[in-house]
Amino acid sequence: xxxxVKRVILVLSGKGGVGKSTVSTQLAxxxxxxxxxxxxxxxDLCGPSVPYILNLEGQSIHQGPYGWVPVYLDxxxxxxxxxxxxxxxxxxxxxxxxxxxxxxxxxxxxxxxxWDELDFLIIDTPPGTSDxxxxxxxxxxxxxxxxxxxxTTPQQVAIExxxxxxxxxxxxxxxxxxxxxxxxxxxxxxxxxxxNIFSSGGGKSLAEIAKLKFLGSVPIDxxxxxxxxxxxxxxxxxxxxxxSKVFGELAQSLAY
Amino acid sequence: MSSIPENAPQHCPGTQSEDxxxxxxxxxxxxxxxxxxxxxxxxxxxIELIKNRLSNVKHKILILSGKGGVGKSTVTSLLGxGxxxxxxxxxxxxxxxxxxxxxxxxxxxxxxxxxxxxxxxWSPVYVTDNLSLMSIGFLLxxxxxxxxxxxxxxxxxxxxxxxxxxWGxLDYLLVDTPPGTSDxxxxxxxxLLGAGLSGAVVVTxxQEVALLxxxxxxxxxxxxHLTVLGVVExxxxxxxxxxxxxxxxxxxxxxxxxxR
Ligand SMILES: Nc1ncnc2c1ncn2[C@@H]1O[C@H](COP(=O)(O)OP(=O)(O)OP(=O)(O)O)[C@@H](O)[C@H]1O
Ligand code: SF4
Ligand SMILES: [Mg+2]
Ligand SMILES: [Zn+2]
Numbered sequence: 242x243x244x245x246v247k248r249v250i251l252v253l254s255g256k257g258g259v260g261k262s263t264v265s266t267q268l269a270x271x272x273x274x275x276x277x278x279x280x281x282x283x284x285d286l287c288g289p290s291v292p293y294i295l296n297l298e299g300q301s302i303h304q305g306p307y308g309w310v311p312v313y314l315d316x317x318x319x320x321x322x323x324x325x326x327x328x329x330x331x332x333x334x335x336x337x338x339x340x341x342x343x344x345x346x347x348x349x350x351x352x353x354x355x356w357d358e359l360d361f362l363i364i365d366t367p368p369g370t371s372d373x374x375x376x377x378x379x380x381x382x383x384x385x386x387x388x389x390x391x392x393t394t395p396q397q398v399a400i401e402x403x404x405x406x407x408x409x410x411x412x413x414x415x416x417x418x419x420x421x422x423x424x425x426x427x428x429x430x431x432x433x434x435x436x437n438i439f440s441s442g443g444g445k446s447l448a449e450i451a452k453l454k455f456l457g458s459v460p461i462d463x464x465x466x467x468x469x470x471x472x473x474x475x476x477x478x479x480x481x482x483x484x485s486k487v488f489g490e491l492a493q494s495l496a497y
Numbered sequence: 498m499s500s501i502p503e504n505a506p507q508h509c510p511g512t513q514s515e516d517x518x519x520x521x522x523x524x525x526x527x528x529x530x531x532x533x534x535x536x537x538x539x540x541x542x543x544i545e546l547i548k549n550r551l552s553n554v555k556h557k558i559l560i561l562s563g564k565g566g567v568g569k570s571t572v573t574s575l576l577g578x579g580x581x582x583x584x585x586x587x588x589x590x591x592x593x594x595x596x597x598x599x600x601x602x603x604x605x606x607x608x609x610x611x612x613x614x615x616x617x618x619w620s621p622v623y624v625t626d627n628l629s630l631m632s633i634g635f636l637l638x639x640x641x642x643x644x645x646x647x648x649x650x651x652x653x654x655x656x657x658x659x660x661x662x663x664w665g666x667l668d669y670l671l672v673d674t675p676p677g678t679s680d681x682x683x684x685x686x687x688x689l690l691g692a693g694l695s696g697a698v699v700v701t702x703x704q705e706v707a708l709l710x711x712x713x714x715x716x717x718x719x720x721x722h723l724t725v726l727g728v729v730e731x732x733x734x735x736x737x738x739x740x741x742x743x744x745x746x747x748x749x750x751x752x753x754x755x756x757r
Contacts (some may be wrong), residue, residue, distance in 0.1 A: 256566060258564055258567055258702075287676075334716065335678045340648025341503055370597045370646075372680075406643070466704065469706060
C-alpha cells in the first residue's frame with residue numbers, strides 16, 4: 242500500500258482551527274524545499290483546506306494505470322497532493338457523509354493513490370477522534386515508519402483536547418514525534434510588539450508533563466496567514482521569521 | 498434521510514431507500530433480510546420519543562460552523578448567557594453535541610460537575626438558575642479520556658441526550674455541534690426536525706479558509722431545508738494593547754456571505 246513511502250507523518254489535534262492544515266502544508270513545503278519528495282494527503286473530508294492553502298483549487302485528479310494520480314504543486318513533481326476537494330464539482334459543495342462512507346473514502350485514499358517513491362507522506366486530519374482518525378490509524382498500524390505530530394494552541398481548551406489526542410495515540414499504538422504550539426503570541430505588524438492574546442507556554446508544559454518532545458512555538462504571524470492561498474513556503478519567503486526557524490528545525494530533525 | 502449501517506458494503510443505497518435490500522450492492526450484505534422486509538425503512542421510533550420529550554421546548558437552535566476553532570462554543574455560551582440574562586423568567590438549555598471534543602463544561606465554568614439520573618431522565622447541570630447544560634464532558638472520568646467513537650456510537654449518544662435529558666420547560670435549546678457536516682449534524686437535524694427545529698446559526702471567522710467551510714455549511718442547511726437564522730463573524734478584529742491600532746481580517750467578507 243505505502244511500500245514506497247519512507248516515512249508517514251500524521252498531523253493531529255483534538256481541537257479544530259489550531260493550525261493543523263497550516264502546519265501540514267508548511268511542513269510539506271519545507272521538506273520539499275530541503276530537496277525531499279513529499280506527498281500531502283488531506284483526509285479532512287468535510288472541510289478540506291489543503292487545496293486552498295496551496296493554491297491548487299479547481300485542479301482535478303485523474304485515474305492512471307496504477308491508481309489516482311495526485312495533483313502536483315511543481316513541475317518537478319516533488320510535492321504531490323491528494324484531497325477530496327479535487328473530486329468535488331464546486332468548492333462550495335458540502336460532503337454530507339456519515340462515518341462508513343468516510344471510512345471507505347479514506348481507505349481508497351490510502352490504497353489507490355499512486356504516489357511513486359516518497360521520502361515523506363504528510364497526512365492532514367480533521368479535528369476530533371472519530372471515523373477518519375480511527376480508520377487512518379487502523380490502516381497505518383502495519384506501517385512501521387508512521388508517527389504523529391500533535392498541534393495545539395496555548396489556550397486551556399486546546400491543551401485539554403490534545404491530552405485526549407495523546408490518549409488516542411497511546412491506545413492505537415502510533416508513536417508521537419512531539420508537540421507544536423501554534424498561535425503562541427501575536428506579533429503586531431504595526432509596532433512589532435508581541436502580545437500574548439492567549440496565555441503562552443501551555444504546549445511546552447504539556448510536553449514536559451506527557452514526556453513528549455516539544456517541537457517549538459509558532460507565533461500568530463499575519464504574513465503566515467497570508468501565505469495561505471499561495472502555496473509558498475515560509476522558509477523561502479520569510480527565512481528570518483520565528484515560524485521559519487521552527488519549521489526549518491523540524492525538517493532537519495526529520496532528516497535521515 | 499438515508500442511513501448506512503457500519504457493516505454495509507460500500508455502495509449500500511441506504512436502509513431508508515426504496516432499493517434497500519434489493520440493490521445489486523445488497524447481495525451478500527448481512528442486513529439484506531431486514532432491509533428487504535422493509536423493517537429498516539420505518540421511521541426511527543426515537544423521533545417520536547424526542548418530539549414528546551422536547552414538547553416543552555419552544556425554540557430549538559443549532560449552532561454550526563464548517564471550520565474548527567472559530568468560536569462556536571464561545572458563541573453558544575455567550576448566546577445562552579445573553580438570552581438567560583435578558584429575562585429571569587426565561588429558561589435556556591445548552592446541549593453540547595460535540596461528542597469527541599466537548600468544551601461547554603469548561604467554557605461555562607461547570608467542569609467536574611455530575612449529572613444525575615432520576616426517574617424522569619438525566620437532569621442537566623445548572624450554570625445559573627435559568628441556564629442549564631448537558632455534555633458528554635460530565636460523563637468522562639478524567640480530562641485525558643478520549644472518546645474514540647465512530648459515527649453510529651456518536652449518533653446513539655446524541656439520540657440519548659435528546660430523548661433522555663429532562664430539561665423541563667425551556668424557551669431556548671441551543672445545540673452546539675462539532676465542526677463539519679457529518680454524523681452529529683445529520684443526527685441532530687434528523688431527530689430535531691420532527692420536534693420542530695427553528696433553524697441554525699452559522700459561526701465563522703473572516704479568513705478565507707473559514708469562509709470556504711461556512712459556504713459548505715450553508716449549502717448543508719439548504720439541502721436539509723434548515724433555516725439559516727444568521728451568520729456570526731467571530732474574532733473579526735484585534736486591537737493591539739501596545740499601540741491601540743486594530744488589525745482586521747477581511748472584516749466585511751462575512752456580510753457578503755450573508756446576502757447570498
Ligand atoms: N501561525 C499562524 N499565524 C497566522 N495565522 C495562522 C497561523 N496558524 C494558522 N493560522 C490561520 O488560522 C486559521 C486556521 O488554521 P488551519 O486551517 O491551519 O487550522 P486547522 O487546525 O487545520 O483547522 P480545522 O480544524 O478546521 O481543519 C487559518 O486561517 C490560518 O491561516
Ligand atoms: S441490504 Fe440494507 S444495509 Fe445492506 S447494502 Fe442493502 S440497503 Fe444497505
Ligand atoms: Mg484543517
Ligand atoms: Zn501594536
